[in-house]
Amino acid sequence: MSGQRVDVKVVMLGKEYVGKTSLVERYVHNRFLVGPYQNTIGAAFVAKVMSVGDRTVTLGIWDTAGSERYEAMSRIYYRGAKAAIVCYDLTDSSSFERAKFWVKELQNLEEGCQIYLCGTKSDLLEEDRRRRRVDFHDVQDYADNIKAQLFETSSKTGQSVDELFQKVAEDYVSVAAFQVMTGVCFPSLSGDFLQASASGPLHLT
Numbered sequence: 001m002s003g004q005r006v007d008v009k010v011v012m013l014g015k016e017y018v019g020k021t022s023l024v025e026r027y028v029h030n031r032f033l034v035g036p037y038q039n040t041i042g043a044a045f046v047a048k049v050m051s052v053g054d055r056t057v058t059l060g061i062w063d064t065a066g067s068e069r070y071e072a073m074s075r076i077y078y079r080g081a082k083a084a085i086v087c088y089d090l091t092d093s094s095s096f097e098r099a100k101f102w103v104k105e106l107q108n109l110e111e112g113c114q115i116y117l118c119g120t121k122s123d124l125l126e127e128d129r130r131r132r133r134v135d136f137h138d139v140q141d142y143a144d145n146i147k148a149q150l151f152e153t154s155s156k157t158g159q160s161v162d163e164l165f166q167k168v169a170e171d172y173v174s175v176a177a178f179q180v181m182t183g184v185c186f187p188s189l190s191g192d193f194l195q196a197s198a199s200g201p202l203h204l205t
């Protein structure tokens with residue numbers, strides 16, 4: 001597995017329990033695991049090969065642990081990331097505060113990293129609108145300010161999950177094409193290679 005080229009290093013960030021692992025599970029394996037919640041320890045890695053037009057793009061996705069206990073470790077995993085999916089739970093306002101914390105970190109330390117905000121568990125709002133704790137328009141304004149894309153997803157139903165990761169890959173292809181056209185090469189777009197250094201499982205699908 002080591003040596004497989006990854007085009008885009010993607011890091012999942014956000015408070016514990018917001019649903020980062022579930023998002024990756026839905027996207028990569030098209031499944032939603034039920035059963036007792038198991039928190040991520042350290043980080044897990046998975047690579048996913050996908051198509052954008054006639055191009056093949058490999059996303060290397062690092063799923064970090066949301067617990068503040070692992071905060072220092074998460075910093076290691078976002079280093080050099082080209083895309084960060086910063087997650088918050090639509091039914092938990094404190095998780096949005098935590099998302100803003102990660103955004104600040106990325107802005108200060110990973111300038112070349114494109115940020116995607118992801119409000120999770122939208123199915124819970126379908127069941128009962130009153131459960132929403134993070135206003136869509138407030139987040140949209142915030143996203144515009146920080147030049148981030150905004151998605152609201154459900155790993156349970158699959159809503160907008162493929163669209164989110166597809167957008168990450170499409171943005172990579174657009175910027176890469178721009179580089180070829182202009183001859184400008186940003187360090188943030190250089191490729192990355194799989195490294196078997198995660199404490200979690202290593203998969204290539």
Ligand SMILES: Nc1nc2c(ncn2[C@@H]2O[C@H](COP(=O)(O)OP(=O)(O)OP(=O)(O)O)[C@@H](O)[C@H]2O)c(=O)[nH]1
Pocket residue numbers: 014015016017018019020021022023033034036037038039040041064065066067120121122123124153154155156157
């Ligand atoms: N209803 C609903 N529940 C979800 C969804 N996504 C995740 N969950 C549940 O939320 C809990 C936490 O999900 P995880 O994916 O483990 O969360 P995490 O962010 O990876 O957590 P850490 O590993 O601790 O950082 C689990 O019980 C999931 O089943 C969703 O889209 N809808």
